[in-house]
Amino acid sequence: MVNRKELNPEASPHAAFGAKLRVVREGLGLTQDQLGNEMGYTCGHISSVETGRKVPTLRFSRQADRALGTANTEDAFERQWREIRQGSLLEGAPEYMGCEARSAEIRLYEVGVVPGLLQTPEYALTLAEGAVLRGSITEEQAAERVQMIADRQDALKRRTPPMVFVVLDESCLRRPVGEPAIMNAQLEHLMEFADRPNTMVQVAPFDLGARRPFDLPIYILTMPDRQLMSYAESAQRGHLDRESTSVLPLLTAYHQLQALALSQAASVAMISQLRKGTP
The missing domain is CATH 1.10.260.40 (lambda repressor-like DNA-binding domains)
Incomplete structure (x- = not known):
């Protein structure tokens, strides 16, 4: 041939x-x-x-x-x-993502970067390319990451989508990722995401200081049968927890974080100001 x-x-x-x-x-x-x-x-x-x-x-x-x-x-x-x-995933991540795609409610808190479920393709690609330049992943793994994010987002576009509660540390909004056009498009997408009937987006401002209950990103799922589970990652591993005695305190802390964070209206206003380039 x-x-x-x-x-x-x-x-x-x-x-x-x-x-x-x-x-x-x-x-x-x-x-x-x-x-x-x-x-x-x-x-x-x-x-x-x-x-x-x-x-x-x-x-x-x-x-x-x-x-x-x-x-x-x-x-x-x-x-x-x-x-x-x-x-190419951390321990616990594949099982978590399988549960995430079937969940009734998703609660997440993120620090430093916009979480995958809310990322635009361009934002996701920029982060993946940065990891390649640092030598932490290969180009193939970068492509896998971007595709994985798209698959996670597609899996949530079902007839009865889950409720998605998002609290973003202010650093997620202020850390520039890629060219200004990429970051502006990402901020605009956050505003559109907040406008959906099944979502809630809030910002945890810097001035929360020590009142912020979480130092690391946290994901909490409520399954259709009301079972709770949480997922958290360190630099080298992920941990999925199904024990209610461990997850319930996290859920309580998350509710406290929501009460301390800016309202959705105030959060969207902050995102809009940053998108327009105003302090």
Whole structure:
């Protein structure tokens, strides 16, 4: 075959995914063009995934399983995609995100950066690219992070979406991320997010000082059966807690934080002022 690129499945998890895709496709006697037509992708897209130039998405994996007959099997591409994604996450994060997508209520507090559920694609990409420049993650892992954020946001767009309560430390708004246009678009998105019927956005101002109950980001979920769970991350690990004796005090502290934070109207006014460049 002309211009056939030899694949090295040992090079990376995505290279292994692409090599497997080629093996299964050719085993069924399909060309890249034929598979692309079945999946709703171009021939070039199929080629880019097979050679590791493009990172496969959840949708791509599911479409591949449907077209190649591997759905719900040990060799499912969706299963391999999830293994790749989870391999780059902190302990506890995959389970948390699975619960988050089914939750009835989400409460979160973030410091320093806008949380993933509220990030614009450009803001998320800028953060991921910064991590690549620092050498803390690879370019592939950066692409995974951005796609993961998009998947989390899409998972919440269900017929009955969860209530989402957000408290942002003021540092989330004042820390510039990327070019001014990226930060302005992110601030505008926060204002739009606050305007949704199932959301509440508040800012915890700097002058809370020692009254602020949390020093690190915290996520608290209420599941449809009213079970509570919390998730928190340090630099090296994540911790998911399902014990009500541990989570209830966090929920109480979160309610106290909401009472101390600016109202949503005052919070949106602060965001609007920062977007316009006024102090």
